[in-house]
Amino acid sequence: MTTTRSEVDFEETARVPGAPLLEVDDLFVEFRTRDGVxxxxxxxxxxxxxxxxxxxxxxxxxxxxxxxxxxxxxxDMPPGVITGGEIRFxxxxxxxxxxxxRREVRGSxxxxxxxxxxxxxxPVFTVGFQIEEQLRLRKGMSRxxxxxxxxxxxxxxxxxxxxGRVRQYPHEFSGGMRQRAMIAMSLALxxxxxIADEPTTALDVTVQAQIMDLLKDIQVExxxxxxxxxxxxxxxxxxxxxxxxxxxxRIVEQSHARDLYRKPGHPYTQGLLDSLPRLDLKGTELRTIxxxxxxxxxxxxxxxxxxxxxxxQDICKTEVPPQHRLAPGRLSACHFAEELISGD
Amino acid sequence: MxxxxxxxxxxxxxxxxxxxxxxxxxxxxxxxxLASDAWHDLRRRPLFIVSAALILLVLLMAFWPSLFTSVDxxxxxxxxxxxxxxxxAWFGYDNQGYDLFSRTIYGSRASIIVGxxxxxxxxxxxxxxxxxxxxxxxxxxxxxxRIADVFFGxxxxxxxxxxxxxxxxxxxxxxxxxxxxxxxxxxxxxxPVCMRIMRSAAIAAKQQDYVKAARALGASTSRIILxxxxxxxxxxxxVYATIALGAFIGAEATLSFLGIxxxxxxxxxxxxxxxxxDVIRVAPxxxxxxxxxxTATVLAFVMLGDAVREALDPKAR
Numbered sequence: 001m002t003t004t005r006s007e008v009d010f011e012e013t014a015r016v017p018g019a020p021l022l023e024v025d026d027l028f029v030e031f032r033t034r035d036g037v038x039x040x041x042x043x044x045x046x047x048x049x050x051x052x053x054x055x056x057x058x059x060x061x062x063x064x065x066x067x068x069x070x071x072x073x074x075x076d077m078p079p080g081v082i083t084g085g086e087i088r089f090x091x092x093x094x095x096x097x098x099x100x101x102r103r104e105v106r107g108s109x110x111x112x113x114x115x116x117x118x119x120x121x122x123p124v125f126t127v128g129f130q131i132e133e134q135l136r137l138r139k140g141m142s143r144x145x146x147x148x149x150x151x152x153x154x155x156x157x158x159x160x161x162x163x164g165r166v167r168q169y170p171h172e173f174s175g176g177m178r179q180r181a182m183i184a185m186s187l188a189l190x191x192x193x194x195i196a197d198e199p200t201t202a203l204d205v206t207v208q209a210q211i212m213d214l215l216k217d218i219q220v221e222x223x224x225x226x227x228x229x230x231x232x233x234x235x236x237x238x239x240x241x242x243x244x245x246x247x248x249x250r251i252v253e254q255s256h257a258r259d260l261y262r263k264p265g266h267p268y269t270q271g272l273l274d275s276l277p278r279l280d281l282k283g284t285e286l287r288t289i290x291x292x293x294x295x296x297x298x299x300x301x302x303x304x305x306x307x308x309x310x311x312x313q314d315i316c317k318t319e320v321p322p323q324h325r326l327a328p329g330r331l332s333a334c335h336f337a338e339e340l341i342s343g344d
Numbered sequence: 345m346x347x348x349x350x351x352x353x354x355x356x357x358x359x360x361x362x363x364x365x366x367x368x369x370x371x372x373x374x375x376x377x378l379a380s381d382a383w384h385d386l387r388r389r390p391l392f393i394v395s396a397a398l399i400l401l402v403l404l405m406a407f408w409p410s411l412f413t414s415v416d417x418x419x420x421x422x423x424x425x426x427x428x429x430x431x432x433a434w435f436g437y438d439n440q441g442y443d444l445f446s447r448t449i450y451g452s453r454a455s456i457i458v459g460x461x462x463x464x465x466x467x468x469x470x471x472x473x474x475x476x477x478x479x480x481x482x483x484x485x486x487x488x489x490r491i492a493d494v495f496f497g498x499x500x501x502x503x504x505x506x507x508x509x510x511x512x513x514x515x516x517x518x519x520x521x522x523x524x525x526x527x528x529x530x531x532x533x534x535x536p537v538c539m540r541i542m543r544s545a546a547i548a549a550k551q552q553d554y555v556k557a558a559r560a561l562g563a564s565t566s567r568i569i570l571x572x573x574x575x576x577x578x579x580x581x582x583v584y585a586t587i588a589l590g591a592f593i594g595a596e597a598t599l600s601f602l603g604i605x606x607x608x609x610x611x612x613x614x615x616x617x618x619x620x621x622d623v624i625r626v627a628p629x630x631x632x633x634x635x636x637x638x639t640a641t642v643l644a645f646v647m648l649g650d651a652v653r654e655a656l657d658p659k660a661r
Contacts, residue, residue, distance in 0.1 A: 072560045107562030119553040124575040124658060133571070134561055169658045186561065 016091025021225045023047040027085035038296040042249040048225040055228045055236040058246035064229045111191035115198040117178035121170035128166030153184040176207035193225040248304040254331040265332035382655040392651035398644035406453040415446035426627040438630040454612035459593040465531035470538025478546025492536035508604040519610045545577035586649025590642030613638045
């Protein structure tokens, strides 16, 4: 089904056969504010293939969401300015595409779900209406067919009593149900790529696990690409195939999930893993990363992590570390990445 | 709103209203939309029923005054000048010997037309500009806001005097033309308030995640403005509109009082109030009745606006 649909939807586009599903290439974004220029993204690159889950990890303000918004084309401009790089969807550079073409890609090519599903659903329309709206407008479905499809979608995201639920307003849903409804909404146009911006942050732990399982199931079923933006290492561990760790608008480490947990290739990743509470270290003091993330208006010279890094050397304060290729599919932006990996 | 389904839903849905707790179990595929839900909700509110009944009565008076009285409002009997209420003339007679009851009934037409038309025009101009300015921001917002500031800076009475006296100079003007001029001058001088209200509501709505989400799912600009921003920004404008409606009926009275608004042979509550100004002490009933009708009508519209605003908020249900 996916293939026939894409053939219909993407005729006459600049698709390149054999190109990756989504490729972010050396993306630079600035926010030009009154206080100065905040360099929010400083050369972010990653790619996602169909059926693959990429987790983007990072603290608040590290640029995870801005990358996602730039991919979707919903970045507020101004103050945002894209100063360099490309975003390629099936090889087609979205940043150069017409606004009409971008709108076609949104929803049916790449869809997005948001952190707070209550505020991401329009309070004055029923959940069903919001799903049906897209189907009617974009797929030309009749009102009746759209309603049927909306109920199917709600079933797919395991909302009980979908026939009744479809007629309810967002505020009549519980937190977990809202996020499910949001997922159903994003799936309405059968996207090939889903970006989930902290989908479980606003939910409690048990519901978090359910939503993550649901996302994983749906992804496998549809062979979708999934970008999972989160700051929760626990969430990532179970579902991600690959992990990209962001710090101050850069990707500092990119790796297969298992390798990253086994042996982090960047001191920042190491710090993040160390600061997780562990049962076997119960009673001892929790380790933290000292200091604060840098202000994006004034990123330190050299490696942006150098003021907080336990292994800081002179070179870190002057030279921006390049991306070291440690293994196939494994990159680290640390001058001492090899030592980290090979050492103790 | 633009969707034709909204209108049809209002007529098809009434039979199957259920409360929030019940409708989860209800099967059936009739659409539930904001308008139909609001209508269900409104029908059970006493505030709405009372105000709607009052407004209906005033509208009946405006459209078919002969249902209520057979006396000609422009027939004067000077001999009965300033006579108080009696069985023959329920509201008594005014200074010129006109039957006050008949004039109050006939006067509703001009007052209602001016009030409703001026409100509609004001809200239409103000909301359109406000929505566009709020959505696009930047230089368009700056330009529109400055234009609004210019109109906002004109004092209402002075502005109306200038507009009305310069456009009415050309001798005889018919009753329709006078009404049209009054409506236009009120709207032109009042839309900036509505624009500011809509603009700030639209800016607030625009920053909501659901507008971002709608964009992320590929909605077009017009769809975002009309379906996602407008319904969420309309409540404060609705409140303003109901208050403005009353104020505009009053403004019409003010202009008539100053002698530049409606005038004989047009009968309106404003004209009647201004006619009574010299005899308030000797014949207070000539002020009391038109003023009471004016107040009741304004109150009914304010109450209606309040009820509608509450019904349009799904969370308040």
